[in-house]
Amino acid sequence: MATAARKAPAKSRADGKSSGLSAPRPADFNKDEELAAYRHMLLIRRFEEKAGQLYGMGFIGGFCHLYIGQEAVVTGMKMALVDGDQMITAYRDHGHMLAMELSPRGVMAELTGRRGGLSRGKGGSMHMFSKEKHFYGGHGIVGAQVSLGTGLAFANRYRGNNNVTLTYFGDGAANQGQVYESFNMASLWKLPVIYIIENNRYAMGTSVSRSSAETDFSHRGASFKIPGIQVDGMDVRAVKSAGDLATEWCRTGNGPLILEMQTYRYRGHSMSDPAKYRSKEEVQKMRSEHDPIEQVKARLLDKKWATEDELKAVDKEVRDIVADAAEFAQNDAEPDPSELWTDIVL
Amino acid sequence: MPIEILMPALSPTMEEGNVSKWLKKEGDKIVAGDVLAEIETDKATMEVEAVDEGTLAKIVVPAGTEGVKVNAVIAVLAVDGEDIDEAGEGIGEEAPAAEKAAPAPAAAKSEAAAPVAAAPKTEIAADPDIPAGTEMVSTTVREALRDAMAEEMRRDEDVFVMGEEVAEYQGAYKITQGLLQEFGERRVVDTPITEHGFAGVGVGAAMAGLKPIVEFMTFNFAMQAIDQIINSAAKTLYMSGGQMGAPIVFRGPNGAAARVAAQHSQCYAAWYSHIPGLKVVMPYTAADAKGLLKAAIRDPNPIIFLENEILYGHSFDVPKLDDFVLPIGKARIHKPGKDVTIVSFGIGMTYAVKAEAELRGMGIDAEIIDLRTIRPLDFDTIIASVKKTNRLVVVEEGYPQNSVGDHIANQVSQRAFDFLDAPVITIAGKDVPMPYAANLEKLALPNVGEVVEAVKAVTYR
Numbered sequence: 074m075a076t077a078a079r080k081a082p083a084k085s086r087a088d089g090k091s092s093g094l095s096a097p098r099p100a101d102f103n104k105d106e107e108l109a110a111y112r113h114m115l116l117i118r119r120f121e122e123k124a125g126q127l128y129g130m131g132f133i134g135g136f137c138h139l140y141i142g143q144e145a146v147v148t149g150m151k152m153a154l155v156d157g158d159q160m161i162t163a164y165r166d167h168g169h170m171l172a173m174e175l176s177p178r179g180v181m182a183e184l185t186g187r188r189g190g191l192s193r194g195k196g197g198s199m200h201m202f203s204k205e206k207h208f209y210g211g212h213g214i215v216g217a218q219v220s221l222g223t224g225l226a227f228a229n230r231y232r233g234n235n236n237v238t239l240t241y242f243g244d245g246a247a248n249q250g251q252v253y254e255s256f257n258m259a260s261l262w263k264l265p266v267i268y269i270i271e272n273n274r275y276a277m278g279t280s281v282s283r284s285s286a287e288t289d290f291s292h293r294g295a296s297f298k299i300p301g302i303q304v305d306g307m308d309v310r311a312v313k314s315a316g317d318l319a320t321e322w323c324r325t326g327n328g329p330l331i332l333e334m335q336t337y338r339y340r341g342h343s344m345s346d347p348a349k350y351r352s353k354e355e356v357q358k359m360r361s362e363h364d365p366i367e368q369v370k371a372r373l374l375d376k377k378w379a380t381e382d383e384l385k386a387v388d389k390e391v392r393d394i395v396a397d398a399a400e401f402a403q404n405d406a407e408p409d410p411s412e413l414w415t416d417i418v419l
Numbered sequence: 420m421p422i423e424i425l426m427p428a429l430s431p432t433m434e435e436g437n438v439s440k441w442l443k444k445e446g447d448k449i450v451a452g453d454v455l456a457e458i459e460t461d462k463a464t465m466e467v468e469a470v471d472e473g474t475l476a477k478i479v480v481p482a483g484t485e486g487v488k489v490n491a492v493i494a495v496l497a498v499d500g501e502d503i504d505e506a507g508e509g510i511g512e513e514a515p516a517a518e519k520a521a522p523a524p525a526a527a528k529s530e531a532a533a534p535v536a537a538a539p540k541t542e543i544a545a546d547p548d549i550p551a552g553t554e555m556v557s558t559t560v561r562e563a564l565r566d567a568m569a570e571e572m573r574r575d576e577d578v579f580v581m582g583e584e585v586a587e588y589q590g591a592y593k594i595t596q597g598l599l600q601e602f603g604e605r606r607v608v609d610t611p612i613t614e615h616g617f618a619g620v621g622v623g624a625a626m627a628g629l630k631p632i633v634e635f636m637t638f639n640f641a642m643q644a645i646d647q648i649i650n651s652a653a654k655t656l657y658m659s660g661g662q663m664g665a666p667i668v669f670r671g672p673n674g675a676a677a678r679v680a681a682q683h684s685q686c687y688a689a690w691y692s693h694i695p696g697l698k699v700v701m702p703y704t705a706a707d708a709k710g711l712l713k714a715a716i717r718d719p720n721p722i723i724f725l726e727n728e729i730l731y732g733h734s735f736d737v738p739k740l741d742d743f744v745l746p747i748g749k750a751r752i753h754k755p756g757k758d759v760t761i762v763s764f765g766i767g768m769t770y771a772v773k774a775e776a777e778l779r780g781m782g783i784d785a786e787i788i789d790l791r792t793i794r795p796l797d798f799d800t801i802i803a804s805v806k807k808t809n810r811l812v813v814v815e816e817g818y819p820q821n822s823v824g825d826h827i828a829n830q831v832s833q834r835a836f837d838f839l840d841a842p843v844i845t846i847a848g849k850d851v852p853m854p855y856a857a858n859l860e861k862l863a864l865p866n867v868g869e870v871v872e873a874v875k876a877v878t879y880r
Contacts, residue, residue, distance in 0.1 A: 159627070161623075190660075191660065191662075192658055192659050192660035192662070193660035193661070194660075195657055195658060195660050196658040196659060196660065200658035200659070201659070202655070202658075202659040202662050202663045203662065204662050204663050209623075209626055209627075209663070210655070210658075210659070210663075211658075212651070213650070214646060214650050214651075217619060217646060217647060217650060217651055219619070220615070220616050220617075220618070220619020220620055220622075220623065220647060221619050221620075221622055221623035221626065221647075221651060222623060223616075223619070223620050223623060224619060224620035224621060224622060224623020224624040224625070224626070224627070225623045225624070225626065225627045226623075227620055227623065227624045227629075228623070228624045228627035228628065228629050229627070231579065231605065231624070231629060250615065251615045251616050251619060251647075253616075254611075254613040254615055254616025254617070254619075255616050255619065255620065257611055257613065257616070258610065258611065258613065258616060258617065258620060261611070415661065416656050416657045416659075416660060416661035417656070417657055417695050417696055418656070418695075418696060418698065418720045419656065419664060419719040419720055
């Protein structure tokens with residue numbers, strides 16, 4: 074059932090008592106919000122499916138990490154942002170870029186290494202940026218983006234501009250040392266940064282229980298007095314309300330906050346990962362019972378806010394956008410050879 | 420036996436200091452732990468505590484004396500039943516103590532901090548980037564660096580400095596002295612001991628458009644942060660197709676200081692100069708330190724700015740200009756000559772300069788080039804010089820394999836082979852971790868004799 078409750082109830086940990094924080098109830102979406110969430114998540118899903126296809130056809134090289142299954146996390150958080158708020162993540166980043174409204178053509182053409190790519194073909198899947206859209210990458214070194222995101226928040230505090238920084242990392246990166254160095258400074262200096270731990274249960278092929286002494290990631294800020302909340306990362310409404318709480322928390326000068334998003338990736342770690350470390354049944358159960366897109370779809374139909382045909386039309390519209398991006402990305406020219414020597418230093 | 424109280428060393432590189440104040444007077448009873456006096460260097464002030472009990476028989480070095488050598492007798496303590504006049508007798512009249520008590524001339528004071536370098540005898544050639552006739556002011560490298568940061572912070576609100584002990588402590592090596600007082604804690608930020616983390620925070624702030632100066636207490640500790648320096652700071656501009664870079668300066672002391680052994684004595688010039696996307700600056704003089712640090716802070720790229728603890732106390736003439744900025748990537752002819760080219764940088768220059776003076780005595784007229792910037796490397800200046808002298812010796816303190824000198828030798832052999840009358844000789848530190856023992860440490864570093872011998876070899880003397 075698409076609307077089945079998640080196994081782990083949302084709860085507040087770490088400094089929850091003194092901060093008075095607890096996971097908020099999922100937001101009550103109106104029709105427009107449900108439809109927007111549906112469309113945004115579907116765009117990510119269809120984009121990633123297409124990227125997977127293009128990889129198989131040899132158009133995309135190197136590493137390619139798909140976001141399928143985790144769409145609610147970036148979509149719900151984006152709904153909680155205001156203009157000027159920043160986002161940074163590691164290399165499972167296509168969904169984050171689409172959520173931040175980077176152009177699907179630009180992202181796909183970067184995946185194929187073409188001149189119309191967001192980094193003019195010089196970054197690839199793991200390294201894309203947009204100053205204009207406040208998206209700061211796209212980083213290939215697991216955990217490095219956590220210190221960088223803390224630095225973005227430092228800049229916001231320095232300028233006193235009231236913007237917040239969403240710093241995403243996974244359950245795997247949560248075991249890197251610099252994450253805790255960053256937690257310490259962020260808490261010490263009351264930096265407006267939301268640490269979003271996307272716990273998809275596997276750091277590449279190593280399950281959380283095999284890699285982490287403390288598997289409740291909302292608790293990871295305890296030594297630094299950073300409160301944390303566990304959130305059903307498959308329910309876009311739960312993500313949105315947690316995002317509202319967290320952005321408000323940061324904007325009112327309380328310093329950092331941790332949101333552990335309990336989520337799941339359906340595909341392997343990267344395209345070359347057959348995912349033998351988990352059962353097909355486990356994946357199937359998540360897809361059939363907790364799929365973020367199906368949950369929204371069921372609510373839309375249930376409340377008669379949309380018909381099957383209307384939702385099919387949305388799907389068609391999204392598929393057209395993705396097809397156009399793929400078409401562009403396959404036919405755009407490779408970078409001019411002179412690009413080899415540009416953008417090294419200013 | 421009366422006990423002699425000696426001038427203590429405050430740091431591994433300290434050779435002398437000032438006795439600023441006596442808190443006890445002759446005839447006072449002393450118990451262990453009593454504060455006897457205050458001593459200071461240009462870096463720090465510290466109290467001298469009594470270790471033994473007795474009576475202060477004689478103050479040998481009066482308050483206000485400058486340039487007192489480490490281990491000079493500064494006072495005498497009479498112990499149990501000893502007569503204080505007898506105990507103090509003769510001590511102050513000993514030649515060494517008298518010499519120590521004598522105020523040292525200002526120039527000698529700053530130069531003496533360096534074990535490897537006495538006052539350079541070579542006259543420094545005028546820098547064409549400094550207008551002729553500019554008034555010059557004798558300034559230590561330490562002051563020049565501080566002045567550069569302060570001037571740039573006054574000029575640009577986006578410039579801030581962060582690092583360990585940069586604010587309240589006034590800098591582990593006192594380079595940030597006074598900045599907290601002038602600019603406040605928002606712009607002079609003490610960090611926890613967390614190099615990897617604060618380097619990343621600095622790069623993130625730079626990506627957002629601020630202009631951080633990140634001080635590493637020494638570049639040895641930047642090893643913890645090297646991923647952020649290289650993977651995040653140096654590569655982002657390229658990976659983003661030119662959309663986003665990191666205007667940031669990483670600075671701090673680099674290379675061997677004195678007697679701090681392997682983990683604290685390493686030159687990173689060759690390491691960082693390997694990386695596209697970085698600029699690497701390594702000044703020797705105070706003028707270059709100031710002009711190039713100001714340029715580094717304004718530069719839109721990530722800059723590695725390699726200083727040297729031993730040079731901090733050296734004084735050089737610095738032009739008195741409202742806004743003295745030097746070009747990054749341009750070497751400076753420190754002393755023109757015609758017989759041989761000696762290329763060096765940073766503290767390596769101290770060997771080159773001393774060797775040049777010796778060589779002059781032998782009738783060899785050496786040209787010394789101070790690279791100042793290691794990346795981008797000013798090959799035009801080197802090659803123009805080699806075309807004139809036909810001989811090249813490179814001097815540096817770093818390890819020999821894949822050294823800066825190796826790269827220069829390689830490029831000169833490719834670009835100016837026909838002009839060479841002898842193979843290029845590269846002088847570097849020895850291929851060993853830095854030992855602690857004084858004699859071994861000396862052996863591990865380059866020395867003036869090696870430079871002289873190398874020049875004799877390439878000039879067939």
